[in-house]
Amino acid sequence: MKILVCMKQVPDMESKFKLSPGALWYDTADLAWRMNEYDEYAVEQAVRLKEQVGSGDITVLSIGPDRIKETMKKALAMGCDRGVQVADDAAMAKDPLAIAGIIAEYARSRDFSCIFTGMQSQDRGSGQVGPLLAEMLGLPCVTTIVDFAYNAGEYLVKRELEGGVRAIVKVKGPAVFTCQLGLNTPRYPTLPNIMKAKKKELLTVPVAELQKLAGQQETTRIFFPEKKGGGLVLEGEIGALADQLIAILKDKTSVLA
Amino acid sequence: MPRREEVPLLLPGFKTNLTSPAAFFAGDKPMNFELTEEQNLIRDMVREFAETEVAPTARIRDEEERFDRALMFDRLAELGLTGIVFPEEYGGAGADYISYAIAVEELSRVCASTGVTLSAHLSLCANPIYLFGNEEQKQQFLAPLARGEKMGAFGLTEPSAGTDAGGTRTTAVKDGDSYILNGTKIFITNAGEAETYVVFARTDKAAQKHHGISAFIVEKNTPGFTFGKKEQKMGIRSSPTMELVFDNCRIPASQLLGEEGMGFKVAMKTLDGGRIGIASQALGIAQGAMEAAVNYAKERKQFDTPIARFQGIQFQLADMATQIEAARLLVYSAAYKASHGISYSQASAMAKLMASETAMRVTTQAVQVLGGYGYTREFPVERMMRDAKITEIYEGTSEVQRLVIGTALTK
Amino acid sequence: MKMLLVAEYRDGKLLGSINELLGFAAGMAAEVAVFLVGKDDTLPKFAGRLYLAEVEKHLEYNPDGHKALLLQAVEKEEPDLIVFSHSSYGWDLAPRLAFALGASQISEVVAVEGGGFIVPACNAKLRRQVKSLTKGTVLTLQVGAFPAADNSDTPPTVVPIDTDAAPLVRFQGYEAAAEGGVDLTKAGVIVSAGRGIGKPENVAIIAALAAALGGEYGASRPVVDAQWVEHNRQVGTTGQSVTPKLYVACGISGAIQHLAGMKKSEFIVAVNTDRDAPIGEIADVLVVADLKQFIPALTEKIRSL
Numbered sequence: 023m024k025i026l027v028c029m030k031q032v033p034d035m036e037s038k039f040k041l042s043p044g045a046l047w048y049d050t051a052d053l054a055w056r057m058n059e060y061d062e063y064a065v066e067q068a069v070r071l072k073e074q075v076g077s078g079d080i081t082v083l084s085i086g087p088d089r090i091k092e093t094m095k096k097a098l099a100m101g102c103d104r105g106v107q108v109a110d111d112a113a114m115a116k117d118p119l120a121i122a123g124i125i126a127e128y129a130r131s132r133d134f135s136c137i138f139t140g141m142q143s144q145d146r147g148s149g150q151v152g153p154l155l156a157e158m159l160g161l162p163c164v165t166t167i168v169d170f171a172y173n174a175g176e177y178l179v180k181r182e183l184e185g186g187v188r189a190i191v192k193v194k195g196p197a198v199f200t201c202q203l204g205l206n207t208p209r210y211p212t213l214p215n216i217m218k219a220k221k222k223e224l225l226t227v228p229v230a231e232l233q234k235l236a237g238q239q240e241t242t243r244i245f246f247p248e249k250k251g252g253g254l255v256l257e258g259e260i261g262a263l264a265d266q267l268i269a270i271l272k273d274k275t276s277v278l279a
Numbered sequence: 280m281p282r283r284e285e286v287p288l289l290l291p292g293f294k295t296n297l298t299s300p301a302a303f304f305a306g307d308k309p310m311n312f313e314l315t316e317e318q319n320l321i322r323d324m325v326r327e328f329a330e331t332e333v334a335p336t337a338r339i340r341d342e343e344e345r346f347d348r349a350l351m352f353d354r355l356a357e358l359g360l361t362g363i364v365f366p367e368e369y370g371g372a373g374a375d376y377i378s379y380a381i382a383v384e385e386l387s388r389v390c391a392s393t394g395v396t397l398s399a400h401l402s403l404c405a406n407p408i409y410l411f412g413n414e415e416q417k418q419q420f421l422a423p424l425a426r427g428e429k430m431g432a433f434g435l436t437e438p439s440a441g442t443d444a445g446g447t448r449t450t451a452v453k454d455g456d457s458y459i460l461n462g463t464k465i466f467i468t469n470a471g472e473a474e475t476y477v478v479f480a481r482t483d484k485a486a487q488k489h490h491g492i493s494a495f496i497v498e499k500n501t502p503g504f505t506f507g508k509k510e511q512k513m514g515i516r517s518s519p520t521m522e523l524v525f526d527n528c529r530i531p532a533s534q535l536l537g538e539e540g541m542g543f544k545v546a547m548k549t550l551d552g553g554r555i556g557i558a559s560q561a562l563g564i565a566q567g568a569m570e571a572a573v574n575y576a577k578e579r580k581q582f583d584t585p586i587a588r589f590q591g592i593q594f595q596l597a598d599m600a601t602q603i604e605a606a607r608l609l610v611y612s613a614a615y616k617a618s619h620g621i622s623y624s625q626a627s628a629m630a631k632l633m634a635s636e637t638a639m640r641v642t643t644q645a646v647q648v649l650g651g652y653g654y655t656r657e658f659p660v661e662r663m664m665r666d667a668k669i670t671e672i673y674e675g676t677s678e679v680q681r682l683v684i685g686t687a688l689t690k
Numbered sequence: 691m692k693m694l695l696v697a698e699y700r701d702g703k704l705l706g707s708i709n710e711l712l713g714f715a716a717g718m719a720a721e722v723a724v725f726l727v728g729k730d731d732t733l734p735k736f737a738g739r740l741y742l743a744e745v746e747k748h749l750e751y752n753p754d755g756h757k758a759l760l761l762q763a764v765e766k767e768e769p770d771l772i773v774f775s776h777s778s779y780g781w782d783l784a785p786r787l788a789f790a791l792g793a794s795q796i797s798e799v800v801a802v803e804g805g806g807f808i809v810p811a812c813n814a815k816l817r818r819q820v821k822s823l824t825k826g827t828v829l830t831l832q833v834g835a836f837p838a839a840d841n842s843d844t845p846p847t848v849v850p851i852d853t854d855a856a857p858l859v860r861f862q863g864y865e866a867a868a869e870g871g872v873d874l875t876k877a878g879v880i881v882s883a884g885r886g887i888g889k890p891e892n893v894a895i896i897a898a899l900a901a902a903l904g905g906e907y908g909a910s911r912p913v914v915d916a917q918w919v920e921h922n923r924q925v926g927t928t929g930q931s932v933t934p935k936l937y938v939a940c941g942i943s944g945a946i947q948h949l950a951g952m953k954k955s956e957f958i959v960a961v962n963t964d965r966d967a968p969i970g971e972i973a974d975v976l977v978v979a980d981l982k983q984f985i986p987a988l989t990e991k992i993r994s995l
Contacts, residue, residue, distance in 0.1 A: 033812075035813045039812060039816060041816075048812065092316040092319055092320065095317070096320055119789075119794065141781075144813060145812050146811060147797065148795075148798075149781045149785075150781075150784075150785040150795055153753075153783075153786050153789075154785050154786075156786075157785070157790070158789070162858035163859075164782075165781065166778055166782065180865065181751070181778060183779075183864075184778060187865070187866060188866075189750075189751050189864055189865075190861070190863055190865060191859050191860065193860070197859075210324050210327065210358055211320060212324075213358060213359035213360055213372045214359040214367075216317050216320045216324070216374075217317060217372055217373055217374055219317075220317060237823070238793070238823050238824050239820050239822050239823055239824075240823060242804075242820070242821050243804075243818070244816060244817070245817055245819075246815070246817070247814070247815075247816070247817050253970055253972075253973045253974055253975060254974065254975045254976070255975075255978060256976070256977045257965075257977075257978045260979060260983050260984055260987050261987060263977055263979055263987075264984065264987045264988040267959065267988060268988070270975055274974070275834065275956070276834025276835070276935065277834075277879055277904075277935060278903075278992070278995065575946075578949065578950065578953075580971075652946065657928055657947060
């Protein structure tokens with residue numbers, strides 16, 4: 023069974039981001055990089071699927087500059103069999119359509135039975151690559167899965183909806199799934215597996231070989247949101263205070279939508 | 280005027296008859312201060328494990344003086360940490376000493392007791408068996424230790440033999456194809472929990488001082504081998520420290536480690552490696568304390584200003600960070616040498632000396648930065664300060680490290 | 691400007707998200723049409739055409755079928771913008787529709803500015819302005835980012851649509867949320883009790899507000915030490931570190947140990963009788979009032995929203 027996992031390397035979200043004037047994305051200098059959190063669940067599920075069927079081969083694919091190789095090695099250490107680095111120093115500027123196009127070009131004639139991606143990336147957060155990839159390959163797709171089961175060519179998954187409700191969906195393979203946090207518990211790459219990952223195949227493919235689709239949107243500006251002003255102090259009659267606070271919560275948060 | 284070759288110049292590549300701790304040189308390769316991708320992945324993995332699983336109970340385990348084997352050892356085995364440096368044929372991971380230093384540092388950053396559990400197990404018990412054991416001993420004892428199926432400990436110290444290992448009074452008398460051990464060991468880390476012990480005893484009563492001592496492998500539950508009192512300590516309270524009591528304890532002669540009379544050499548070579556472990560533990564403690572101090576200083580406001588903006592505090596934090604970085608380079612230098620077959624006694628002595636004294640200074644300073652809050656048990660720095668002190672004492676006191684370095688310098 | 695808004699139907703009910711989409715359209719003075727796979731018993735009220743497909747045939751989750759139906763509505767309306775809510779339905783369907791139309795899709799729009807759309811990036815630490823390079827554009831709007839439209843009385847003109855496109859996935863129904871132990875780190879809203887609640891019986895007031903807001907209740911250390919609340923609800927250095935969208939600190943002074951556990955919350959409301967309480971320094975709103983009166987009053991009003 024051939025499995026594909028699409029993985030992205032992102033900066034640690036605790037980082038202090040810096041923007042140089044005229045920049046269209048955050049500064050990449052002095053950042054700590056890590057696997058996109060949603061993709062950890064995707065890698066873990068792929069490894070579990072392979073363990074279940076006994077004979078599987080997992081390819082982990084990622085697009086970016088050489089520094090992504092370290093994160094790809096983590097995926098290999100978690101249990102992927104081989105890696106494909108699509109070498110692209112300008113990956114960060116590409117929109118989801120261009121990214122999905124590159125992956126589709128790679129996956130097209132390779133007959134993957136199952137494709138996993140994270141449901142969104144922590145930096146860009148569009149959540150589009152999975153469904154776009156499926157459309158390009160003509161495959162069914164279910165997003166935001168928090169439960170996964172496979173049996174004889176058919177998948178039974180559960181989508182996480184608002185309020186914690188789950189939608190149960192059956193799909194015949196091959197199919198694309200985008201993974202939500204909590205789908206499983208991603209394993210630590212054990213030290214011996216980290217050492218063994220050194221010997222696994224990690225190919226580099228120049229992006230020019232795979233990019234056939236141009237992007238359809240552009241980032242024109244990137245900026246920090248306005249800092250919240252100094253705190254508001256409210257005093258007065260209880261009923262009026264409650265009304266005031268409710269109005270503020272409706273205005274400033276999505277809690278009372 | 281002493282000749283150039285006699286003065287240790289800390290220039291890379293300069294050949295002296297003393298090991299130069301600053302040399303990352305190996306032949307004509309350039310200096311590379313970067314960690315490999317594997318070392319980075321190992322750091323990330325151990326750090327995540329330490330923060331997620333070990334840190335939440337560090338305070339309560341210290342308070343209760345409780346060792347949690349499932350967490351502090353079995354989980355390490357599952358992650359492949361219990362045999363990091365040993366070859367795969369003996370159940371190890373085949374990684375290097377820098378990877379080991381990183382693992383111990385990351386564990387100690389959140390819990391010094393967990394760091395020493397790994398260090399004592401690997402450097403003090405598994406390693407001497409690896410260095411001096413015969414093939415049967417390696418298969419029978421090293422492999423289960425490397426795989427973390429069994430935990431190890433090291434029994435050298437006695438009531439009258441601390442720094443003066445030659446004061447060893449525990450005896451081992453040959454009797455047919457056995458040895459009979461009698462004596463007491465004190466202050467033994469992992470005691471009571473460990474299954475395998477590398478223990479030192481006098482086999483030749485006539486020999487003087489450190490001659491005539493031999494090393495043995497003894498297993499828990501051997502008749503005549505019991506545990507004495509559990510020490511109540513200032514720090515690393517989650518790590519069990521107990522006495523080993525040998526009362527006509529009979530062990531097979533096949534469990535002699537190395538040859539008779541070689542014990543002192545086994546102990547000293549073992550402690551060379553153990554120093555890297557303890558230096559890494561001290562480094563982790565210091566790192567954790569510094570981070571706590573920096574984070575606190577950024578939040579704590581006095582006079583309407585975060586105290587991190589006051590120069591007095593900034594100078595203290597700067598000193599902490601600089602000393603830790605210096606200690607780290609010494610630790611990595613020693614670890615590098617250990618992995619590349621370069622003699623590393625002085626390097627590891629310098630690393631342990633520097634790291635342990637840095638840990639004591641940095642943790643004391645961290646308590647000071649946190650002020651009244653730092654003195655309470657709600658914040659981790661007082662525990663880190665209590666934990667740091669032992670690193671200046673065990674596995675060779677700072678005085679012993681100074682002797683090692685001084686003697687080599689003045690030979 | 692013409693917009694096609696996508697309404698959602700779930701568990702036999704029309705979801706309120708359509709009101710935000712209508713508000714968004716009103717804010718841009720756009721002509722609207724709406725698409726819905728639903729039932730004609732609860733339809734949104736607005737002036738315009740409502741393309742309605744039967745939910746009994748096309749089901750509540752069926753992205754391929756819904757896409758085919760939407761394409762019919764798009765063909766008829768020729769909208770400049772097709773707008774979804776950035777919900778589990780919207781983010782699943784919008785990209786597929788966009789691809790079929792050759793249109794760009796922009797996700798989680800929070801504002802419209804300077805001819806472009808503003809979207810969050812990097813865990814909402816940054817904002818990006820994005821411009822579409824295609825003629826039509828598909829958008830998903832962040833929930834709560836745009837005000838709901840005022841209630842309209844006009845019933846829409848219903849245009850029935852249908853398709854025989856086969857679903858590629860088979861929806862099997864819903865499963866209720868699992869009842870697990872409390873995990874404050876996953877809660878979107880946390881209401882915390884501090885020493886100011888006075889006595890253990892008042893924990894119920896805090897818990898009630900938390901429930902009304904759809905969140906969890908937590909506590910500061912003194913309350914846990916007094917055993918008025920379990921330890922796994924403690925927020926602070928020796929408890930949990932939380933990052934909810936809304937944190938309401940009731941009767942909590944703001945000791946540094948507590949702040950360490952909650953200062954990364956997106957929006958912080960403090961309720962305290964002391965207007966100089968340190969928590970005021972990091973709170974977005976400080977309500978100076980007695981929580982024993984204010985919290986129940988607030989809870990009551992929220993329940994009747």
